[in-house]
Amino acid sequence: MSFTGVLRPGHCAIRVMEMGPALTHYIERLGMLKTGEDAEGRVYLKGWDEHDAFSIVLREADSPGLDYLGFKVLSNQDLDRLELALREHGCAVERIPAGELKGCGHRVRFQIPTGHTLELYAEKDYVGTLTGNQNPHPWPEGLKGMKVCRFDHCLLYGPNLADTADLFVNVLGFSLSERVVTPDAQMIGAFFTCSNKAHDIAFIEHAEPGKLHHASFLLNTWEEVLNAADLMSMHDIPIDIGPTRHGITRGRTIYFFDPSGNRNEVFCGDYTWYPDREPITWETEQLGRAIFYHDRKLNENFLGVVT
Amino acid sequence: MSGEFNITLADSGACFPCKQDQNVLAAMEKLGRRGIPVGCRGGGCGICRVQVVAGAGYRTQKMSRAQVSEADLAAGICLACKLIPEGDLTLRVLGLFRRDCD
Ligand code: FES
Ligand SMILES: [Fe+2]
Numbered sequence: 001m002s003f004t005g006v007l008r009p010g011h012c013a014i015r016v017m018e019m020g021p022a023l024t025h026y027i028e029r030l031g032m033l034k035t036g037e038d039a040e041g042r043v044y045l046k047g048w049d050e051h052d053a054f055s056i057v058l059r060e061a062d063s064p065g066l067d068y069l070g071f072k073v074l075s076n077q078d079l080d081r082l083e084l085a086l087r088e089h090g091c092a093v094e095r096i097p098a099g100e101l102k103g104c105g106h107r108v109r110f111q112i113p114t115g116h117t118l119e120l121y122a123e124k125d126y127v128g129t130l131t132g133n134q135n136p137h138p139w140p141e142g143l144k145g146m147k148v149c150r151f152d153h154c155l156l157y158g159p160n161l162a163d164t165a166d167l168f169v170n171v172l173g174f175s176l177s178e179r180v181v182t183p184d185a186q187m188i189g190a191f192f193t194c195s196n197k198a199h200d201i202a203f204i205e206h207a208e209p210g211k212l213h214h215a216s217f218l219l220n221t222w223e224e225v226l227n228a229a230d231l232m233s234m235h236d237i238p239i240d241i242g243p244t245r246h247g248i249t250r251g252r253t254i255y256f257f258d259p260s261g262n263r264n265e266v267f268c269g270d271y272t273w274y275p276d277r278e279p280i281t282w283e284t285e286q287l288g289r290a291i292f293y294h295d296r297k298l299n300e301n302f303l304g305v306v307t
Numbered sequence: 308m309s310g311e312f313n314i315t316l317a318d319s320g321a322c323f324p325c326k327q328d329q330n331v332l333a334a335m336e337k338l339g340r341r342g343i344p345v346g347c348r349g350g351g352c353g354i355c356r357v358q359v360v361a362g363a364g365y366r367t368q369k370m371s372r373a374q375v376s377e378a379d380l381a382a383g384i385c386l387a388c389k390l391i392p393e394g395d396l397t398l399r400v401l402g403l404f405r406r407d408c409d
Contacts, residue, residue, distance in 0.1 A: 017349075017350065017351070017369045017370075017371065018369060062371070062372035063351075063371040063372045063373035063374070064349070064351040064371055065351075065373070238347065238348040238349070257347040257348060257349050257351075258349065259349050260349050260350070260351050260371075261346070261347030261348070261349030261350055261351020261352050261371065262347075262349075262351060263347065301344075301345065301346055301354070304346075304354070304403070305346035305347055305352045305354055306352060307347065307351045307352055307371070
């Protein structure tokens with residue numbers, strides 16, 4: 001598939017309660033690179049293998065959670081087309097001027113039925129990677145901690161999953177890759193992709209709107225996931241679950257928390273999605289192994305703890 | 308003053324020691340004890356909400372305002388993962404605050 005329209009989750013704006021410990025966590029432990037900060041005190045980070053100026057924006061606030069999630073689209077024409085489609089769909093749409101986030105072009109901001117704020121944008125400063133694009137080495141030396149490659153996806157919790165699925169598939173052009181369905185055919189979990197990945201964003205039906213379950217970062221290998229787990233014990237980072245395997249998306253994973261209680265994931269390895277595939281369906285009675293393939297039972301903390 | 312305080316859970320009567328400068332949730336977990344639900348351990352998720360019903364002083368570290376309001380604080384409600392005892396404490400386990408959101 002040649003990519004058009006929405007390309008990928010491009011930025012995730014996370015609230016933290018104290019910036020100092022958050023920077024230690026995201027920079028020293030996850031190994032993200034600080035690429036900037038602004039007059040409002042927001043700090044901009046990226047993974048070493050990301051070419052755009054930033055993928056994580058941290059803001060100090062009195063409660064943790066997700067401010068908004070931004071998706072990059074291929075061109076300004078795509079941005080205009082999708083903005084119109086969102087308006088016609090009845091979404092409340094707002095334009096955020098270029099430069100409001102340092103190095104990012106204008107953003108089209110809208111609310112989705114789960115109560116989350118999403119954005120689309122077409123332009124962000126291209127800063128490249130430390131390896132460069134000219135005869136590059138495979139990775140740069142001097143990376144810290146878990147050495148995450150890039151921000152990968154979020155799992156969000158909120159109500160109105162069916163309407164949200166309609167928006168992602170029929171307006172934004174995502175594919176449904178996997179879903180969790182109850183015996184009476186209610187979809188309570190949905191995984192969407194806009195790329196070749198098994199998921200670029202996922203949702204679980206939940207009464208309270210606008211909640212963040214986790215923000216996820218990509219590693220290359222299972223060994224790197226294990227290494228990340230070692231670092232969590234070395235630095236007393238609270239581990240939620242793992243290292244283990246997901247049934248859904250097949251990812252090899254570990255979940256943990258940032259110092260403000262936002263859940264993070266580092267993972268490797270899913271499958272290659274093509275848009276001519278049929279979605280995978282998980283029945284709720286198999287949800288235990290769908291989520292944690294080895295434990296094979298439901299984990300209340302994993303299911304219930306959100307920010 | 309001793310370096311260790313007793314934490315009692317009012318409902319079960321369960322009791323465990325907590326070092327000064329240690330948070331109550333970490334003290335419980337390190338001893339392999341249960342009673343207070345454990346989540347993010349960062350004062351964010353609210354699952355470890357407790358109310359101090361009796362005791363000889365405590366302090367709290369930064370907690371999510373979405374989980375603990377000023378009024379809660381005044382009523383002795385806080386998050387066990389951010390609760391540092393300054394004396395023996397008796398706690399009631401409240402757990403996750405359920406908002407009205409049908
Ligand atoms: S465990 Fe999440 S607030 Fe204490
Ligand atoms: Fe994930």
